[in-house]
Amino acid sequence: MGSLLEEIRHNRALWLLIFVPVVLVAEHTAPTAHTMLFLLSILAIFPLAVLLSYATEGVAAKMGDATGGLLNATLGNLTELVIALAALQAGQHDLVKASIAGAIVTNTLFLLGASFLVGGLKYRMQEFNRINARFQSSLLFVATVAILIPSAVTAADSIGMSDFTHKLSVGLSLLLIVVYGLGLLFSQKTHRELFSSQEAGEHGPTPPMSVALATLAVTTLLVALVGEIFVGSVQQAATSFGMTPAFIGFIIVALVGGAAEMASAFSGARKNRLDLSVGIALGSAAQIALFVAPVLVLLSYVIGPAPMDLQFWPGAVIMMFLAAMTVVLVTSGGHSTWFVGVLLLMVYLILAMTLYLLPPQLPSDPPAKVSAYERVRTGLAS
Template identity: 70%
Template sequence: MGHLWKEIRHNPVLWLLALVPVVLVAQRALPEAHTLLFLLSLLAIIPLATLLSHATESVAAKTGDAVGGLLNATLGNLTELIIALAALRLGQYTLVKASVAGAIVANTLFMLGASFLLGGLKYHVQDYNHVNARLQASLLFLATIAMIVPSALAEVDVAAAPDFMQKLSLGLSVVLILTYGLGLVFTLRSHRELFGGADQVASQEAPWPLNVALAALAAVTVLVALVSEVFVESVQQAAVTFGMTPAFVGFIVVALVGGAAEMASAFSGARKNRLDLSVGIALGSAAQIALFVAPILVLLSYVIGPAPMDLQFWPGAVIMVLIATMTATIVTNSGRSAWFVGVLLLMVYLIFAMTLYLLPPKIL
């Protein structure tokens, strides 16, 4: 564990880890201080995301960027899943759907765009495996279709029976999960030779030993889950204090905080010219949320929710997810990136954020 303590001593950002126990104690001592808990949990997630980034890089150095990106996306999405489960138990389906759609858009536009920008500021041009990017974008497009169909039917036939919508959402959830599983078989087993790095180094030195990295991954994931619980309980009241709308909170704030750990890893990979890892994390995470997390939430709503949840999103969310997917497909088609490509993605995300902050859509 000496590597871990050494990293903490020499990285001032990690000194904020002291806030993690402070957050947990403050939650019990001052449960009504929502604004304070919101700010403390927000600051506490930053060092946890940094640790998760270092641990994932160490594992990716041993397993390769494809598996490393999948691992980081999976562990990072636990935060989104935990936040969504907390809202699911309370029947806050609007927040659940907003956070799911927001996470897809944030990963596709903000995380990918910032990775291209940060990497492009250091390297003139960066290459990555466009085959993997195109596959993840295709999976995202499939998930978008699954979002469009229930929403379109609801708009056309307002008298559509609720039980029909629930049955349709249940069937679509099974299809999406099955597709995601088959996609893993395709990328990691049957055609894994297609998904190696565009310019991957044969042997990379891991920052930490593998056992330390795996232990850190497990511990940090648990801590992120605990801090995220505090965050989701305080964010709604704190949003009123800061003048944020419910749509902006779910679609932007919750999505960005929930993906902080993945973003730290993606940005770090881009700065080290490992853009395959960054693209794998960004698009892989978005695809995993769309094809696995969202359907799982639908299934779990039958168990822990006050009523079954469907896949009917409000039209604005569907349009934003569709635009984000099409934008990612276009910019990743060549397998090359420069800093201005990242700027274009970030500008699209900024347009969405500005729209939600000033004029939130009617949430169904």
Template identity: 70%
Template structure:
């Protein structure tokens, strides 16, 4: 606990943690003050993301970057999952699907590209384990096929609901099973292939494992709760500014929901720990595609007003496919530089600009 307090005192960004209780109080007292809640939630998420980054680095130092990246991606994706569950319960399937597709694209393009750029500005070139990146991009490609299949086979004018729902349930089970086997392959049977290089610097202070895990769990819950307040305020603000739920889910929710893991990925890149950064970015994207999205389909039969399927609007499918191919090509060599990051970010900005200027009407 002393190390945690010392970290908070020494980092001015963490002083913004005072806004965490403030945003919850404001949400209770002024639930209609959407602009105020929007600003307060941003001010609360930033220090929480920074704190989560520090805790993840401590865990990764002891477990290795491969496990550390997986742990951060898992806890970071809880935010997206909780937000999606709230929208799922309300029957806002447009927002759910947009946030899922947006999170996949944001992690595999924005987070990966920004990590390459930030690390490349400090180091001439950086290296990472290309085998781990290849596995994650292959898993992403499989998930893209699973999303494309019901979207391509089922005619838009004749949705064939029963067939689509049965196919979506079957594909969800296959994706979850594949993701579990992928974890077994990378963390157990062939873990030596995916092990990252050790980057623990001499004199670098790390937290005890118990403290780091406790902070990871606690902060993740707070980020999820704060993000939910943020999403509720953004949805109302979107009506005023003329933004559709698709744009809000695909861009805004994806970036804010992934703030915690992005902070860890960016910090790892600046410390020349690109294995951690790539593991978080691609691991998070693969986890959303192969685990979070299928789980949401299955849970829709329990908590949703109607079952949800894996049909995405054509634009989302194309963007996820292009993001997967881009990530595969940019990580195939196991080396990066700052311009590689610029290239990947430009692809993401093309998508963001397209959705902002001409958002899809439906999903």
């Protein structure tokens, strides 16, 4: 515990932890002050992300970067899962799908690209385990194909196929969960030696395992609580800032929800522990696509007012597919430079700019027989 208190005393970013109780109290005293809650939740999530990064590094130093990256991705995705469950209970399927697609794209393009850039500015060239990168990219590609199929089949037939889509989504969800479980068995047990780190990197002082695990648990819970406040206020607050619903779900929610993972990934890249950064970025994206999204589909039959399917709107499917293909290309060599990070960030900014200026129509919005051209034209006119 002394090492944790020492870290808080010397790291000024952690002084912002004072905003955690502030935003929790403000949510009860002024629940309708959405803009204030929006800003306070961002100020609270940032130091929690830094603290989660500190604890994760302690676990990774003792369990290895591959396992540490998996653990960080799992705990980091808990925030997205809590946010999605709240939206699922309210029947906001479009928001759930936007947050899922946004988290996949943000982790594969922004998080990985920024890690390459941060590490590349300090080191001329960095290496990482390309077997692990290819493995995670392959998992992500399989999940993207599974998400693509319901949208492609339904779009090819103008007749309503709601019952078929729901049955197909349930079957695909079960298959994806099985693939994810087998992937964990492969990477963490039967072929664990293939996923060892390429570089030892810099390992600074780390907390004891018991302190690190306790910090991870408590911090993740606080991130989930503050993240729920953030989601409850973001739509009303974003309206006053001129942001569209598609941009909010795809970009803003994904960035804030992944703040903890970003802090750990950037810290690992700066210390030349790129395997930790790659494991967090790609592991988190694969976990969302292969586990979080399917679980939400299955849970929608229990806690939601209506079942959710895996049919995403065409723009989201295209963006996820482009993100998966980009990652496959840039991680095939097993090394990175700062310019590779710039290229990934440019692809992300292209997608973000598109959403900000012309958000995609959601599946429930346009009539079934309206052409794609008419949908775009209608969107421009509005």
